[in-house]
Amino acid sequence: MNPYALPAVVAVTLATVGIGAYGLRLARTTSDFLVASRMVSPTWNAAAIGGEYLSAASFLGVAGLVLKHGVDVLWYPVGFAAGYLALLLFVAAPLRRSGAFTLPDFCEVRLHSRPLRKLATVFVLFIGWFYLVPQLQGAGLTLQTVTGAPYAFGAILVGGVVTANVALGGMRAITFVQAFQYWLKLTALAVPVFFLILAWQHDGRPALAPDATTFIRPTTVELEHAAVLTLTGETTLQVRGEIDGARVDGTVDVLAGEHTVGAGSALRFPQGAAVPKVSGVSSSSGRAWLLPGGEGGHGLFATYSLILATFLGTMGLPHVLVRFYTNRDGAAARRTTLVVLALVGLFYLLPTLYGVLGRVYVPQLLMTGESDAVVLLLPSAALGSGVLGQLLGALVAAGAFAAFLSTSSGLLTSVAGVLSTDVLGHGSVRDFRKAAIVAGLVPLVLALRVSGLDVSQVVGLAFAVAASSFCPLLVLGIWWRGLTAAGAAVGIVVGGGAAVGSVLFTVLSRPADDGWVAALLAQPAAWTVPLAFAVMVVVSLATRHRVPRNVGATMLRLHAPDALRL
Amino acid sequence: MATTPTDPSPRVRVVLAEVARSKTAGHTRVELEEQSQIGEALVRGLVRTQLALALRLAAVVAVGLGALPLLFAVAPAVARARPFGIALPWLLLGVVAYPFLVVVGWAYVHLAERTERDFTELVERPEK
Numbered sequence: 185m186n187p188y189a190l191p192a193v194v195a196v197t198l199a200t201v202g203i204g205a206y207g208l209r210l211a212r213t214t215s216d217f218l219v220a221s222r223m224v225s226p227t228w229n230a231a232a233i234g235g236e237y238l239s240a241a242s243f244l245g246v247a248g249l250v251l252k253h254g255v256d257v258l259w260y261p262v263g264f265a266a267g268y269l270a271l272l273l274f275v276a277a278p279l280r281r282s283g284a285f286t287l288p289d290f291c292e293v294r295l296h297s298r299p300l301r302k303l304a305t306v307f308v309l310f311i312g313w314f315y316l317v318p319q320l321q322g323a324g325l326t327l328q329t330v331t332g333a334p335y336a337f338g339a340i341l342v343g344g345v346v347t348a349n350v351a352l353g354g355m356r357a358i359t360f361v362q363a364f365q366y367w368l369k370l371t372a373l374a375v376p377v378f379f380l381i382l383a384w385q386h387d388g389r390p391a392l393a394p395d396a397t398t399f400i401r402p403t404t405v406e407l408e409h410a411a412v413l414t415l416t417g418e419t420t421l422q423v424r425g426e427i428d429g430a431r432v433d434g435t436v437d438v439l440a441g442e443h444t445v446g447a448g449s450a451l452r453f454p455q456g457a458a459v460p461k462v463s464g465v466s467s468s469s470g471r472a473w474l475l476p477g478g479e480g481g482h483g484l485f486a487t488y489s490l491i492l493a494t495f496l497g498t499m500g501l502p503h504v505l506v507r508f509y510t511n512r513d514g515a516a517a518r519r520t521t522l523v524v525l526a527l528v529g530l531f532y533l534l535p536t537l538y539g540v541l542g543r544v545y546v547p548q549l550l551m552t553g554e555s556d557a558v559v560l561l562l563p564s565a566a567l568g569s570g571v572l573g574q575l576l577g578a579l580v581a582a583g584a585f586a587a588f589l590s591t592s593s594g595l596l597t598s599v600a601g602v603l604s605t606d607v608l609g610h611g612s613v614r615d616f617r618k619a620a621i622v623a624g625l626v627p628l629v630l631a632l633r634v635s636g637l638d639v640s641q642v643v644g645l646a647f648a649v650a651a652s653s654f655c656p657l658l659v660l661g662i663w664w665r666g667l668t669a670a671g672a673a674v675g676i677v678v679g680g681g682a683a684v685g686s687v688l689f690t691v692l693s694r695p696a697d698d699g700w701v702a703a704l705l706a707q708p709a710a711w712t713v714p715l716a717f718a719v720m721v722v723v724s725l726a727t728r729h730r731v732p733r734n735v736g737a738t739m740l741r742l743h744a745p746d747a748l749r750l
Numbered sequence: 751m752a753t754t755p756t757d758p759s760p761r762v763r764v765v766l767a768e769v770a771r772s773k774t775a776g777h778t779r780v781e782l783e784e785q786s787q788i789g790e791a792l793v794r795g796l797v798r799t800q801l802a803l804a805l806r807l808a809a810v811v812a813v814g815l816g817a818l819p820l821l822f823a824v825a826p827a828v829a830r831a832r833p834f835g836i837a838l839p840w841l842l843l844g845v846v847a848y849p850f851l852v853v854v855g856w857a858y859v860h861l862a863e864r865t866e867r868d869f870t871e872l873v874e875r876p877e878k
Contacts, residue, residue, distance in 0.1 A: 258843035262815065269811060269851050273804040273858055393837070475829050476822040476839045487819045515863065522855045529848030536844045663801050736785045740793050743800060744782070745866035748873055 250539025263494025372583020425449025679716020
C-alpha cells in the first residue's frame with residue numbers, strides 16, 4: 185500500500201474542482217458554458233485538447249497492451265496520434281468555418297435535415313457513453329491498485345466529480361482544467377521514466393526482450409480465478425492454496441508442464457524462474473512479442489483494421505469536435521491541431537517504455553492479466569518500496585486520475601451538449617446542467633455493472649464506430665457537393681450500424697474461436713469504413729435531385745480563406 | 751450542376767469613394783458573394799486544390815506508415831534489423847512515427863495557408 189497515492193489523487197481532484205470553480209466565476213453566459221466564448225488562445229486550447237484526448241486508454245492501456253502483446257500494439261498510440269493528422273488534413277479548418285458545435289449541428293448546417301440530425305445524436309450518445317465507461321473503469325482499477333479501495337469507489341468518485349464540475353462550470357471551466365491536466369499527465373509519466381531507466385542501468389541492464397520472461401526478484405502472484413499454468417522448467421514454488429488438486433501450504437517442487445491452480449491461490453516464484461503461461465490470459469512472449477506479424481493470416485488484417493479505425497476515428501469522436509469551435513477561425517483551428525499533434529506525439533513516446541520495462545519488473549501481470557496496472561505498479565517494483573518509489577508511484581496515480589477526469593469531462597460536456605440541445609431541451613444553461621447529470625449517470629451505472637474489459641480495446645472499438653459513421657459524413661460533407669441527407673443517413677446506419685453490431689457482439693459474447701469471422705468482428709473498421717463511404721456515395725448519387733440548393737454557398741463558407749471575410 | 755436560383759440582390763449602401771475603389775478592387779469578391787458562374791468556378795478550383803493537397807499528404811502517410819505492416823510481413827529480415835541496438839519495428843513505431851506525423855502536418859499547414867493566400871490575392875487583386 186502506497187501512503188502517498190491517496191493524497192496525490194485527492195490533490196488532483198481538488199485542483200480540478202478548484203480550477204473549475206475559478207473558471208465558474210468567469211462563466212456567465214450560455215456561450216461561456218458551451219464554447220468558452222471563443223476567447224481561448226491556440227496554445228491553451230491545444231494543451232486542453234491534448235489533455236482531454238489522452239485518456240485512460242493512453243495513460244494506462246497502451247503500456248498494458250505493450251506489456252502483453254509487444255510491437256504489434258504500437259499501432260494503437262501511433263493511430264491515436266495520426267488521427268489528429270487526418271483531422272488536420274480533411275476536417276479542421278472547414279469544420280471550424282461551418283460554425284458547427286457538435287456533429288448534429290454539422291448535419292443541420294450542411295444538409296438541412298432534422299431526421300439526420302436525430303440520427304447523428306443517437307450515434308454521438310452511443311460513442312460518448314461507450315468511451316466513458318472504460319474511463320470510469322480505469323478510475324476504479326487505479327484506486328483499487330494503489331489504495332486497496334473497492335473498485336466501485338474510484339468509478340463513483342470520478343463520475344461524481346466530473347458530472348458536478350461539468351454541470352456547474354461548463355466549457356470555460358474545463359478548458360483551464362484540461363490544459364493543466366495535459367502537463368500533469370506528461371510530467372507524471374516523464375519524471376518516473378528517468379528514474380526507471382537509471383534503475384534498469386543500475387540492475388545491470390537486464391535483457392528487455394529475452395526468449396523467456398523471468399522473475400527478476402522473488403515474486404508472489406495471487407491468482408483470483410482457477411487456472412492452468414504451463415511451466416517451462418522445474419521450479420521450486422512456495423504455495424499457499426491449491427495446486428494439482430491438493431491443498432498445499434509450503435514449498436513444492438513443480439515439474440515442467442501443465443498444472444492446475446485453485447482460485448485464490450498465492451504462488452511465490454524464486455528469482456530467475458520463468459514466468460509461466462496462464463490459461464485465459466492472452467499474452468505473447470519471445471519472438472512473437474518482439475517482432476511484428478501477430479498470429480497467422482488475420483494478424484495483418486487486424487493490424488490494418490486497427491490502423492484504419494484509429495487514423496479515421498479521431499475526427500468522429502464527439503469530444504474532439506466540440507473543441508474546434510473554440511478556435512477563432514479556420515486558420516487558428518489548423519494551427520491548434522498541429523500543436524495538438526505534436527503534444528500528443530510527445531506523450532506517446534512514454535507509455536511504450538513502461539510496457540517494455542514492465543516485462544522486466546512486473547512480469548506477474550502477465551499471469552494475472554491485469555496488465556492495465558503496469559504503469560501504476562512499475563515505479564515501486566523497479567525502485568523498491570522506499571520513499572522515492574512510493575512518491576513516483578503516487579505521481580503516476582495522480583497522472584492517471586488526471587487522465588480519467590479530463591477525458592470524462594470532455595466527453596461529458598459534448599454528450600450533455602447534444603442531449604441538452606437535441607433531446608431534453610433547447611440548449612439553455614439550465615437544460616445543459618440537467619443533461620450533464622443524465623449524461624453522467626448512464627455510463628456510471630454501466631461501469632459498475634461491467635468490469636474486466638481491456639481499456640484500450642474498448643476504446644479502440646469506439647474509434648471503429650466513429651470511423652464508420654462520422655468520418656465519412658464529415659469527409660464527404662466537407663469535400664463533395666453531391667452528398668445528400670438520404671445518402672448520409674443510409675451510410676451512417678449501414679456502416680455505423682455494422683460497426684456497432686460487431687462491437688456489441690465482441691464485447692458481450694467474447695467469442696473464443698480465432699476464425700476469420702471472429703477476426704472480422706473483433707476489428708471491423710477495415711470493412712465497415714469502406715462500406716459506409718460506398719453506401720453514402722451510391723445513395724447520394726441515386727438521390728441526386730435532393731442535393732441541397734445552397735450547397736454552393738455552404739462550400740464557399742467552408743473553404744473561403746478567413747482573410748476574405750466573405 | 752444546378753445553378754443557385756437568382757436571389758434578389760441585397761440592398762447596398764453606396765458611398766462614392768467605395769464605388770471608385772470597388773471598380774478596381776472588388777470585382778472578383780462580388781462574383782464570389784453572388785455565386786455567379788465565375789465565382790462558383792473559383793470556389794470549385796479552391797476546393798479541388800485543397801483536397802488534392804490533403805490527399806497528397808495523406809498518401810505520404812499511407813506509404814510511409816501504412817506500408818510498414820506489409821513490409822514487415824513480406825520481408826521479415828527488415829523487421830529483424832537492429833539499428834542503434836533497437837529492433838527496427840520498435841524504433842519506427844515507438845519513436846520515428848511521431849516526428850514524421852508532425853512534419854507532414856507542418857507541411858500541410860504551410861501549403862494550405864499558401865493556397866489560401868494565393869486565393870485571397872486573386873480575389874483582392876485590383877484589375878487593370
